[in-house]
Amino acid sequence: MSLTVTHEPDTDRYAVYDGDELQGWIVYDRVDGTVRLLHAEVPPLMRNKGVGGEVVRAILDELRATTTDRVQPVCGFVVMWMRRHPEYADLTTR
Template sequence: MDIQHEIDGSKGRYFYSADGGPVAEMTYSVAGERMIIIDHTEVPDAYRGQGVGKALVARAVEDMRHAGKTITPLCPFAAAQFRRHPEWHDVLSR
């Protein structure tokens, strides 16, 4: 799955679209130099049940782990994914 990433100042997003179809996205805010806050995840019905939402969060986890940053998942979907994946807790902001 080809997850894309965009950042513009203090706002960013990870997104996915298959063959020009609808866009699934997870948005976040930059909170200082060492943390991001995931604030919203939206997956269109066309992608439901395909693991797209999880892939968006997983990509953020991978990128933040590599950058030495932490994540605060305010979005209910992202928070649920962190509960399901204790292996991601190294990047979970406490």
């Protein structure tokens, strides 16, 4: 499995693909310089395979590299993932 994460701003989401097949996504919005990660979705057959984490990591790495926006994890999965990866704590809203 070779995963690619793509930012799809027209649909306010980051999506992960294996080839041409959609494997999951995270929906977001932007409010006053904050990117709110609202909802993660991964099909049941792809869960517990690292797909969701790949999307979160890609989003946070892109935000760190390209903007000064802060991150507000709203989705429970994203909150949990970020707690397990404190190296991204500097990106969250205070």
